[in-house]
Each structure stands twice: as C-alpha cells, then as structure tokens.
Amino acid sequence: MxxxxxxxxxxxxxxxxxxxxxxxxxxxGEQGAVMPVLHEAQEIYGYLPVEVQTMVADGLGxxxxxxxxxxxxxxxxSLTPKGKxxxxxxxxxxxxxxxxxxxxxxxxxxxxIQPEECTQDGLFSLTACRCVGACGLAPxxxxxxxxxxxxxxxxxxxxxxxxxx
Amino acid sequence: xxxVQVKINGMPFSVPKDSTVLEAARYAGIDIPTLCYLKGIxxxxxxxxxxxxxxxxxxxxxSCVYPVNEGMEVFTNxxxxxxxxxxxxxxxxxxxxxxxxxxxxxxxxxxQALCQELGVENAAEFDGALPEAQTDxxxxxxxxxxxxxxxxxxxxxxxxxxxxxxxxxxxxxxxxHIGCSFERPLSDxxxxxxGQCIVACPTGALVEKDQCQEVLDAINDPSKYVVVQTAPSxxxxxxxxxxxxxxxxxxxxMVAALRRLGFDKVFDADFGADLTxxxxxxxxxxxxxxxxxxxxxxxxxxxxxxxxxxxxxxxLPNVSSCKSPQQMTGAVIKTWYAEKNGIDPKDxxxxxxxxxxxxxxxxxxxxxNAAGPGIEDVDIVLTTRELARLINxxxxxxxxxxxxxxxxxxxxxxxxxxxxxxxxxVMEAALRxxxxxxxxxxxxxxxxxxxxxxxxxxEAVYKIAGMDVKVAVVSGLKNANEVLSKVRSGEAxxxxxxxxxxxxxxxNGGGQPIQPAAVRNFTDLKAIRAKALYEEDRNLPLRKSHExxxxxxxxxxxxxxxxxxxxxxxxxxxxxxxxxx
Numbered sequence: 001m002x003x004x005x006x007x008x009x010x011x012x013x014x015x016x017x018x019x020x021x022x023x024x025x026x027x028x029g030e031q032g033a034v035m036p037v038l039h040e041a042q043e044i045y046g047y048l049p050v051e052v053q054t055m056v057a058d059g060l061g062x063x064x065x066x067x068x069x070x071x072x073x074x075x076x077x078s079l080t081p082k083g084k085x086x087x088x089x090x091x092x093x094x095x096x097x098x099x100x101x102x103x104x105x106x107x108x109x110x111x112x113i114q115p116e117e118c119t120q121d122g123l124f125s126l127t128a129c130r131c132v133g134a135c136g137l138a139p140x141x142x143x144x145x146x147x148x149x150x151x152x153x154x155x156x157x158x159x160x161x162x163x164x165x
Numbered sequence: 166x167x168x169v170q171v172k173i174n175g176m177p178f179s180v181p182k183d184s185t186v187l188e189a190a191r192y193a194g195i196d197i198p199t200l201c202y203l204k205g206i207x208x209x210x211x212x213x214x215x216x217x218x219x220x221x222x223x224x225x226x227x228s229c230v231y232p233v234n235e236g237m238e239v240f241t242n243x244x245x246x247x248x249x250x251x252x253x254x255x256x257x258x259x260x261x262x263x264x265x266x267x268x269x270x271x272x273x274x275x276x277q278a279l280c281q282e283l284g285v286e287n288a289a290e291f292d293g294a295l296p297e298a299q300t301d302x303x304x305x306x307x308x309x310x311x312x313x314x315x316x317x318x319x320x321x322x323x324x325x326x327x328x329x330x331x332x333x334x335x336x337x338x339x340x341x342h343i344g345c346s347f348e349r350p351l352s353d354x355x356x357x358x359x360g361q362c363i364v365a366c367p368t369g370a371l372v373e374k375d376q377c378q379e380v381l382d383a384i385n386d387p388s389k390y391v392v393v394q395t396a397p398s399x400x401x402x403x404x405x406x407x408x409x410x411x412x413x414x415x416x417x418x419m420v421a422a423l424r425r426l427g428f429d430k431v432f433d434a435d436f437g438a439d440l441t442x443x444x445x446x447x448x449x450x451x452x453x454x455x456x457x458x459x460x461x462x463x464x465x466x467x468x469x470x471x472x473x474x475x476x477x478x479x480x481l482p483n484v485s486s487c488k489s490p491q492q493m494t495g496a497v498i499k500t501w502y503a504e505k506n507g508i509d510p511k512d513x514x515x516x517x518x519x520x521x522x523x524x525x526x527x528x529x530x531x532x533x534n535a536a537g538p539g540i541e542d543v544d545i546v547l548t549t550r551e552l553a554r555l556i557n558x559x560x561x562x563x564x565x566x567x568x569x570x571x572x573x574x575x576x577x578x579x580x581x582x583x584x585x586x587x588x589x590x591v592m593e594a595a596l597r598x599x600x601x602x603x604x605x606x607x608x609x610x611x612x613x614x615x616x617x618x619x620x621x622x623x624e625a626v627y628k629i630a631g632m633d634v635k636v637a638v639v640s641g642l643k644n645a646n647e648v649l650s651k652v653r654s655g656e657a658x659x660x661x662x663x664x665x666x667x668x669x670x671x672x673n674g675g676g677q678p679i680q681p682a683a684v685r686n687f688t689d690l691k692a693i694r695a696k697a698l699y700e701e702d703r704n705l706p707l708r709k710s711h712e713x714x715x716x717x718x719x720x721x722x723x724x725x726x727x728x729x730x731x732x733x734x735x736x737x738x739x740x741x742x743x744x745x746x
Binding site for chain 2: 053054063072073
C-alpha cells in the first residue's frame with residue numbers, strides 16, 4: 001500500500017529546526033547521508049513532512065525526489081504525524097480471526113481518518129499494526145501504552161471518549 | 166589496448182579487456198537485447214533482458230554490466246536464456262497497458278519489438294492485479310502514463326544526468342512507480358521541460374503533449390493565415406522518422422512536405438537565428454565596452470533558461486535578454502511581416518517545428534507577445550516527431566517528395582544560422598559577426614574549430630580586435646551546473662558562454678526522433694546529426710549572419726540597428742527567479 005501523505009499544517013518549532021540543522025551538518029558530505037539524517041529527522045519531528053524533507057534535501061545538496069524516494073521505500077519512515085494519542089489496532093493473525101478488522105473500521109469511522117492518518121486536531125492518530133505479542137487477548141488495540149483486549153467494536157466508542165475528555 | 170580471449174557461442178574472439186559481455190558480443194555480430202541499459206546514463210543491470218549464460222557462473226548474468234575476463238565462455242542464445250527473457254517479458258506485460266494499437270509508440274516501442282522477436286504471444290497468462298494507473302498531464306510539454314511504464318528507470322537516469330532529478334522511483338514492491346516528490350504533478354516541481362526523459366523511454370509511458378490537431382484546426386480555418394517555421398536541426402533529423410539514415414539533410418523535402426500540409430508560408434527559423442546573432446553580438450560588444458555584466462550567457466535554449474531561473478537565479482543578469490530564434494521569428498512575422506503584407510497579426514497563426522519540448526513552454530511564457538497583449542509570438546509548437554505524425558496522417562510520401570525552397574520573405578538564411586542546431590554553433594555564429602564588427606572589416610576566419618564537437622564543456626580564447634575573448638561552450642545541464650558554479654564562485658573568468666540544455670545541443674533535443682537504445686548505445690547520434698548542419702554551413706554562399714539580405718532588410722525597414730529601442734521591444738524579453746523546490 002502506498003504511504004499516505006499528511007495534509008495537516010506543519011507545526012515545527014525553531015528548536016526542532018536547529019536540531020535538524022545540526023544533524024545535517026554532522027552528516028553532510030558522507031556517502032549515503034540521506035538515510036541517517038531522515039532517521040534523526042523523524043526522531044525530532046515524529047514524521048517527515050515536505051517541509052522537513054525539503055530542509056534535508058537543501059541541507060545535504062541532494063534532490064528532493066531522492067529524499068522522498070528513500071522515505072517512501074522504507075516502512076519505518078512516516079509521512080504523517082502521530083497524534084497525542086496513537087491508536088494501534090493489531091491486525092496480526094490471531095486478532096484478525098477474532099474480528100480486529102471490525103474494530104479498526106469502528107475507530108476509523110468514529111475519528112474520520114484512515115490508518116496512517118492523524119485527526120485535524122492532532123489528538124488521535126491511527127495505525128494498523130502487526131502482532132503486539134498479546135494474542136491471548138485478541139483482538140487487541142493499544143492507545144499509547146494502554147492495552148485493551150478482547151474487544152468488541154461497540155466498546156471502542158467508550159474507550160475513545162475517555163481520551164477526548 | 167589490452168585484449169582478452171573469450172568464446173562467444175563456441176567461437177573465439179579477442180576483445181578489449183574492459184568490455185562488458187554485451188559489448189564483446191557485438192564483435193561476434195550479436196546484439197544482445199536490452200531494456201534498462203542506456204550506455205553512460207543507466208547501467209544498472211536491472212531489467213534482466215540482457216541475461217546470458219557464462220560457463221561456470223552460478224546463474225544467468227546481466228551482460229550489460231558483466232565484465233569479460235580471460236578465457237570466458239559466453240552463450241547468448243540457449244533455450245535457458247530465451248526462456249528467461251520470455252518470462253521477463255511476460256511478467257512486464259502482465260501489468261502493462263496493452264492498448265498497443267493506439268499507442269504513440271506503436272512501431273517504435275522497444276518492449277513491443279522484443280515481444281515480437283521472442284515470440285511472446287500469450288500475454289494474458291499472468292493477468293492479475295494492476296498497480297494504480299497514474300497519468301500526469303500537468304505540464305505543457307509531456308504526458309506520463311504509468312500504465313505503460315516498465316520501471317526501467319531510464320527516464321530517472323536521464324533526469325539525473327540533466328542535474329534536475331525531479332522524477333524518481335517512489336514507494337516499493339508492487340507499488341513502485343515513477344513520480345515526483347510528494348506525488349506532486351510535474352508542473353509543480355522544478356522540471357525544465359527538456360524532454361530527455363521522453364527520448365530515453367523505451368515505451369509509450371512518456372510522450373510529448375501532442376498538438377497536431379491544433380495545427381490542423383488552424384490550417385482548416387479559412388480566416389487564419391498559418392505560417393510555419395522550422396528550427397535549424399529539424400532538417401538533420403526528420404528523415405529518421407521516414408527510415409532515412411541518421412544525419413541525412415532533408416531540408417528540401419521537409420519544406421515540400423510542409424507546403425503540402427497546407428501552410429500558407431514556410432519560413433526558416435534560421436532567419437531568427439541570424440537575427441539573434443545580430444542582437445546578441447551587439448549585446449555582447451555593448452557589455453564588454455561599457456562594463457556590463459559578464460560573462461554573457463546565451464538564451465536560445467528554453468530548458469537552460471528555466472534551469473537558470475530555478476537553480477541559478479542570481480546569474481539571471483548574465484543571461485542575454487535576446488528572445489530565442491523561434492520567438493524572434495514569430496515576433497517578426499507578427500510585426501514587420503504582418504504590417505508589410507497588411508495582415509492583422511490576430512489572424513496569423515505561427516507554428517514552429519522544434520527539436521525541443523521546452524519550446525512548448527517557452528512559447529507560453531510571459532513577455533513573448535511583441536504584437537500586443539494576447540497575441541503570442543508563436544502559437545503552436547510541434548516537435549520533430551509530431552511533424553512526422555502530421556506528414557503520415559496526410560499520407561504524404563516523404564521519400565518521393567521533390568526538394569523545395571523556403572518562402573524567401575523569411576527564408577534566405579546563412580550558414581551561421583544553420584549551425585545553431587549543434588553545440589557550439591551559436592558561439593561560432595556570434596564570433597563570426599562580433600569579429601567583423603569589432604575589427605571594422607570582414608575577417609577571413611569563418612570556422613572556429615575549438616568550439617565544435619560533442620564534448621560537454623569546451624573552452625577557447627580568441628584574439629579579436631586586440632582583445633583576448635575567453636569563451637566556453639556547454640551542453641547538458643550537468644555540465645552547465647559545473648561551469649556555473651565556477652562562474653558563481655568567481656573561479657571562472659569567461660566573457661561569453663553558450664549553454665544548450667540538451668547534451669550535444671538541439672540535434673539531440675527532447676523533441677527529436679527517438680532511436681532505440683540498441684542504436685543509441687552504439688551510435689554517436691549527436692555527432693552524426695551535427696555533421697549535416699556543418700556541411701550545410703560549408704555549402705551556403707553566405708556564412709555570416711549580418712550578411713543575410715533578409716536580416717539587412719528587416720533592420721533597414723523596421724528596427725534601424727541592433728539594440729535599438731524598437732529591437733528591444735520586439736526581440737528581447739525578461740526572466741523570473743523561480744524556487745529551487
């Protein structure tokens with residue numbers, strides 16, 4: 001599946017930018033500098049929007065398309081921000097056969113976002129992940145570090161409401 | 166050169182030590198098929214079409230990148246090789262838009278040719294899921310249809326070679342596709358419209374934006390006076406579209422074909438080239454004598470101009486304010502010629518036949534409307550390939566046409582104009598005129614050999630009127646970048662630089678006939694096509710732009726002298742700084 005590209009407004013700070021410029025300066029001139037710089041950029045910003053990738057391309061003196069190509073090739077790079085609360089719905093085998101797809105649909109429906117997207121208010125982001133190692137609790141969903149198991153789709157509403165308060 | 170002994174299909178050959186297996190096979194008279202390989206540009210061994218068996222090797226090897234060694238035994242045509250190539254083609258076809266009948270590249274498609282050669286018939290065998298079909302029609306010059314893309318990456322390599330790199334491979338696996346950063350349309354990135362990606366494409370995934378119908382509509386509209394002009398390089402390449410050898414000069418037949426297509430007048434953009442030389446050499450002399458910005462850089466090549474606007478906006482004051490020959494010819498047609506012949510410029514349609522896709526962009530730029538707001542100097546630009554399509558559409562038998570002459574009003578031109586189509590041509594033409602003007606008398610020297618040839622960067626120093634004039638001639642934007650970074654840093658102290666966007670100049674432009682990789686990899690297209698233009702120059706009675714009787718008349722009747730106020734209004738233009746991202 002192709003990666004989703006965020007259309008949320010960029011909210012980078014001066015501090016983040018200074019950090020990124022330091023990272024770029026550290027790697028500039030190295031062969032294959034794009035990968036390590038993108039890694040650190042994602043640590044700084046949480047994701048890699050066009051504004052960040054442009055700074056990386058400009059700073060390293062490589063074409064923006066090359067940076068983008070790398071960022072879309074490797075699955076660990078994300079082009080969408082994470083919300084204050086990141087919801088992961090497990091679609092591993094055990095969860096899947098126990099009806100995780102319906103749970104994911106329900107979350108998606110309530111929040112109005114697809115997996116790999118973030119809500120406009122920045123509160124929730126949604127990820128469809130593979131096994132979280134809690135198959136005994138299938139189907140499983142996590143909200144940041146909170147784990148919810150043996151879920152039925154209709155329970156999702158109440159769980160999300162707790163975080164919206 | 167050191168040689169090694171190899172056996173190819175059991176026969177012994179002595180081949181240069183640094184050959185690839187693909188090159189070595191040519192000594193045995195075998196052209197191993199390729200898809201992704203473009204010599205010097207894309208050597209990645211990815212498509213697996215060129216696989217061969219090598220004795221002792223664990224698996225089939227990609228001959229385009231596999232070096233020969235002493236005693237090597239190669240087999241190029243075993244059942245295993247054939248089966249592998251066939252399988253590769255079947256896999257490509259399984260996700261390929263097989264709408265071949267109506268494809269612009271039908272007949273010149275490298276994938277189609279290979280399928281025929283290898284007898285791949287059962288294309289539906291592996292039909293299944295298809296990647297998302299994406300088309301990009303956002304620019305004025307090309308259409309990208311990814312449903313016909315085979316991911317050979319030749320376009321990506323060509324774009325990199327131009328130092329532009331606005332297209333690349335995005336995503337991975339089944340989703341891999343050619344696109345721009347953040348999936349933006351090509352019109353939103355820093356594409357310079359050079360079209361080198363189009364001539365690199367083996368299939369119909371990249372084609373020029375076809376404007377043939379617009380031309381037909383104009384010709385069929387009785388209220389329109391439709392005039393055509395052809396760029397210097399078209400006569401040296403158009404014949405290739407009709408099976409003639411590379412480098413054949415088909416000027417006479419080209420003019421005859423255009424007349425039969427129904428154009429009211431057939432003019433030569435060599436006239437605009439001659440005019441450019443008068444204005445540009447005047448500008449050069451003026452800058453030298455009055456302390457203007459140097460080096461002066463030529464402005465004929467719209468791909469180069471757009472590159473400068475994106476990547477070197479600080480050097481825009483160095484770029485000549487002269488319009489390109491195409492735009493000058495158009496401007497003169499819609500001003501001087503229209504007035505002289507009592508035609509309303511609004512009723513004139515100027516069609517250009519250009520070697521260039523960036524000319525489609527150039528004609529729609531601001532400040533290219535000498536006859537008034539809304540009246541473009543040039544209305545429609547066709548590439549060489551589109552002209553061939555029009556000729557075929559009209560069922561004109563090109564090979565049997567007689568040789569005809571351009572309409573004389575804007576058709577008598579000089580050898581200086583003719584060589585504009587090759588890298589170094591503009592410089593040489595400018596030197597011929599500048600030397601005569603500065604020395605105050607006709608100078609004997611006509612040929613400036615040092616600026617000829619297909620090397621990407623050429624330098625020379627000429628003594629003109631007691632002054633050492635330091636010139637550079639550059640083609641290909643990677644080379645332009647190299648020279649410009651030296652100009653920017655102050656490391657280079659040239660007086661005059663010619664820059665052409667495409668490697669080798671217009672003869673190798675993005676609108677020129679597409680030769681398959683099998684030809685392109687082993688033929689110096691640039692040099693052979695350029696030779697036709699230098700021959701034309703040598704055989705013309707007039708070889709200096711300022712000797713052109715048409716140019717003289719236009720100045721006498723209309724502009725006064727080069728660099729006059731009127732000339733500036735009609736023949737000069739402005740540029741805009743653009744973003745790098």
